[in-house]
Amino acid sequence: MIQAFGLTSNPRKELPPAADDVSFEARAGRVTALLGAPGAGKTTVLRLMLELQQGRGITYFRGRPLHRIPHPAREVGVLLGDVPGHPARTVRGHLRMLCAAAGVPVRRADEVLETVGLASLRDERLGALSRGMDRRLGMACVLLADPHTLVLDAPAQGLSGRESNWLHGMLRAHAAQGGTVLFTTADPKEAARAADHVVTLEQGRLVADQEAAEFSRTRLRPRVAVRSPHAARLAALLAQQARTSQRSVEVVHEGGNRLSVYGSTCADIGETAFHHGVVVHQLADEVGDMGPGAGAAREGAPDGCRDLERDGARQTAVERHQADKAGATEPHPDAGSAVAAPLADIAEPRPTIGSSPLIEQHPTADAPEPAGDAHGTTTDAPEQAAAAPDPASESPEPVSHASAPPSAEPVPSAGPVRPAAPPHERPGVRAVGRPCDAAGTPQSAPAAPPHQAEPHKAPSTLQNHPAHRAHKPRTLDALPPLPPPISVRPAPSPLRPLRYEIRRAAGVGTGSLTGAVVLLVSAVTAVVLARIGHTPQPRLLAAWPQELPLPPAAIGAGLLGALAFGDEFRHPALAADRGTVPRRLGLLAAKLLVASVTAVVLAVLTLGCDAEVLYLVYGPELARIPADWLAQSASWVGLVVGCAWAGVLAAGVFRSTTAGLAAVAAVPVLVVPVVHKVLAGPSVPTAAGLPMRLREALLPRWPFGGERYLEAALAVISQPVGGALALSLTALLCAYLLTTLRSRFR
Template sequence: MIQAFGLTSNPRKGLPPAVDDVSFEARAGHVTALLGAAGTGKTTVLRLMLELQQGRGLTHFRGRPLHRIAHPSREVGVVLGDVPGHPKRTVRGHLRMLCAAAGVPVRRADEVLEAVGLVSLRDERLGTLSRGMDRRLGLACALLADPHTLVLDDPADGLTARESRWLHGMLRAHATQGGTVLITTADPKEAARVADRVVTLETGRVVADQEAADFARTRLRPRVAVRTPHAARLAAALTKEARTGRRSVEVVREGGNRLFVYGSTCADVGDTAFRHGILVHQLADEVGDMGPGAQEPVPPAQEQASQPTPESSQLALEAAPPAPESSPLGPESSPLGPESSPLGPEAAPLGPEAAPPAPETAPRVPETAPRVPEPAAPAPETITSDTAPPTPEAASGRLPAQTGPEDADRAAEPPSEQSSTPPASPLPSPAHPTPPASLPASTPTHPSTPPLPDLPPPISVRPAPSPLRPLRYELRRATGVGVGFLTGAVVLVTSVITAVVAARIGHTPQARLLAAWPRELPLPPAALGAGLLGALAFGDEFRHPALAADRGTVPRRLGLLAAKLLVSAVTGLVLAALTVGCDAEVLYLFYGREVARVPAEWPALGASWVGLVIGCAWAGVLAAGVFRSTSGGLAAVLAVPVVVVPLVEKVLEGPSVRSAAGFPLRLREVLLAQWPFGGERYLAAVARVIGQPVGSALTLSLATLVCAYLLTTLRRGAR
């Protein structure tokens, strides 16, 4: 269960807050929809609930706020926008990385891939997936840790009707098993068809909180959409016949050749057009939206897509009508019943004023025609009859909350024999819509209703918390894409070329020559490469998050920081060793052994080299975590030699009153132990490294970044 209390975003400059005092409840076992047009604050509400945006209010997930939950991904599965993943990572690799982050077995990745129908695409890159496959993968990421609650921001946006039905079936299956589902949508018909409860937002406030049946009765209204070149004649004829028969009919003319007829049926409108010899290009049942934004114009792309084709045209009347027995408007041959509406059987009106249902022996026609969007003009011309306006009827395409046995039997009629056998795919057949969403989770469905899509099996045994979990996640993150390997190859090539050119020009000491570090460069290529790899350590969490934008795949704790520092240190060591080895080998091939010899003071130089590379890598990791940006991490690495080193040198330029001469001997006396193998030499080398301007600047920078990281982490944890 989700309980939101007084969610209010921080006010913007000179503008009211995007969300103001939003409170609602999403119950377990039900699908709840946040309905509102673009800009009404739906996404802001979700971000406030997930603590991704600063504001006031409180949200409880089964009685606890999100920051009090030890493993948020096990409680809440979130999909905000596109798939949160690196575009070069494979589908299976991405899910396995998230398995390590969530602490679930690796086989869970294959289970969710099978549930969402992506087994055949497990080796595809995320950047190559289509919109529908992207949404499937996002749902797989949300279901990976077997959460109790699903929070999805406009999940059906950009999907086809078939993909939308599959997605809604998955959400219904999750709710049927006792989970909580919260979605956002801008389509009132989708909200009434999918959700059990609809919370309507307008200008950042809750204007209605209704059950789906009540929402459909008060917000939606059945109508007949007509497209004809003689719209004015047909409107006048319909109005005249309604007045003669004393029926409540409202005719709204929009777009020149379009009519919307309220309070009538396709059969009545078609009969009127036939009697008056009016050509009709389109005739279909629709569900009109009577709420805010109902009169928004349809984009040109949708208007063009809604034009009927010769194969899918509902009706075409000629000027010279045929005999009544063969008329396409006859009840025996007319394919224009509620079941054949472009909106599908879900949108067929069930009110008393709607068209009468077909006999129980007549097969139901499967939904094959595409959904026709409802265009509306800014200022429609309304023609009404003299009688009182009709009462809006429930037309959401679902059974009301309390239905009788006759309505239930009519809604569960067997599908048509003409419908083809559904393919072996996780997508449900168009002729088998999902069960009515308004029925409680515990209500048994009709025996003829097909089963819901299969969800991944629940996780029966979860592994105990392990300190190696962040390390496993970091290893999968670092090795899942080829950025690290490509960066290492570029560093090696650049280092070799720099060393060869510097040896030919001269004026570069032997020690700096092996490191490919001329005096003109602020840092050697190996140190820059290690800093870049360190700066990329937090890139996946901040640019491609798994839970939500500011939380990251793994909670920002010291365990994750330690794992990133360890992996970056090992990477820096490997890069430093490979760089020196490749430089020495190439210098020997070009100029002989004299240039490639090992310096006599190699312990101190080796300690300096290793400290420089690892320090740059750590600086990149810490700066990326503090500034939440890869470019910020790389800038912090470059700032050490460019900004901090000159300051340290200026401080050390003054006369030295005290010196550290004899430090190894005094250290041995304090410890009262003999250092094996001359260990005091290595300790002295490390001390000399720290005493140099570069070492002092790097140590000072690392200390500052560690304090800043801990400060930001503790502040976010306290919030």
């Protein structure tokens, strides 16, 4: 069950908010449609519900807000837009990766593929899927963690009739199993056909909350679709015949040779066309939409006039209930001026936000239902608010009607009793469905019947009367509080970061292609350097000429590291539940570990490939191993791994693969000259003899000669490139932690 209260987006400069005080419910076991024209605020409402956009309000999913649910993907399945995934990834590989993110067994991927009918396309690339297959994959991603609630934004947009029927059948089947389904649409006919409950939005505000049958009766009406090459002549004939027979027939020219005729039948139109010799190509009954303005107030009319100006004067459910209770067979002549409650309050009881858990109040048959305020909290009726006597005004002894003084002012019986200010006059409360007069002003409640007047009340008793107590001016303390702010919080996924990162990196061929290119470029560069000569042996094996800031292996490792975060921001893989790539430290550690292993493998393969090529071309002299191979190997591995880490951190901070690669290239181009300049100063002491002094300071010998590895690491850091790389990594790590903490505590 979804309960949304007071969803309001932040104002957009001088424009009204995209969502303004939207409150509704989507019950379990039912399909709820959020209907609205493009720009009505449907997507904004969903993003506010899912805490993807800042604003105000609160949304409960089975009694808990989203940020209080430990694993949101297992409670709420979300599909906003297209399927977020790399186009080169396979369908099965994408779902297996999401299985690791959601923490479900990998066999679940094959199960949902069978459910949505994509078992035969499991090896197909995401970029090769059609629109219908993409929607099926989206449903597979949504159902992967077996959530209770499904939230989908325009899932049937652009689908054929067959695919739309399949999708709506899937939603209906999920609701039949006890789940909650909420989807948005701009087509009223789709909402009436596929949903059990319809919530209508217009310009960011809720204008109707109805059952599907009530929505179809008030919003949709039958029509006859006509196609004729003489559409204009037929329209004139139908209008003339309607005037002659004094019938209400509306003819709408849809453009081209098509007409939509409201208020007539296929038989009448066919006879008219036959008698006048008009050729007709199509004559079919349809259900037509009353237009985007249906269900809203007239242009310029106040908010209180909405919902009752649709299709003329429509009797509300409250009026029908009152008429049935009174035993009347026909509506009262003044029934149109009765105060109408919002349709959301008529359809089902509205919950009250109080102390946890959420308590639902069900109205009785004799008492009117409490009206909800603008923020989703329940405001008691005036009679209920005045049920408790006021100690300050109550007399010690009750005064009977017989002992009332003759001068007591009676309650007038002719005028309406207004126990409280109308909803449209209260701060923060908007009346929906209040009847309007001819001038467009919302009317008040009808006059009380004469037998309900109490003209012999004593003054002390009148002071306790709800009508008198409600006339007290409201102070600022009595105003309803604003709904709580909505903060965008990071997603807790992936639940298995290392497994997720391995599947993400191995799911596309980018890593293999990059490694092959690096090996080829490195081998060619080593052969050219050996041909030219005057290149030291370590640089020759690494294919690192003096003119290049970094060797090809380091650039390739930096590119693979930058792709670790950059690919997710371009093709989000974790957007299935929250729509954003998380900045969890566990995910960062997994990415750094996978990038390190990839970089080490690439460094070893590069050295081996260069040595083998040099041996084949020039013989064993140029392929010999240097004497200080341990220190050189440590420097080489540290350089490649450091570049990979710089790419990962920079892409995570700046959310771009290009920025990650630029940060890798900036180390030798910008940072190394600065370090050279600082170390070249005459007043700066040098670190010569550091290994010897370190050996003297560390009196106990390390086991297995561990001091040698420490000396090699310090020797790498003491070099200009190593120091610059360590400085850059420290700065990027601090920036990443700063952005992570800022997003977590804002």
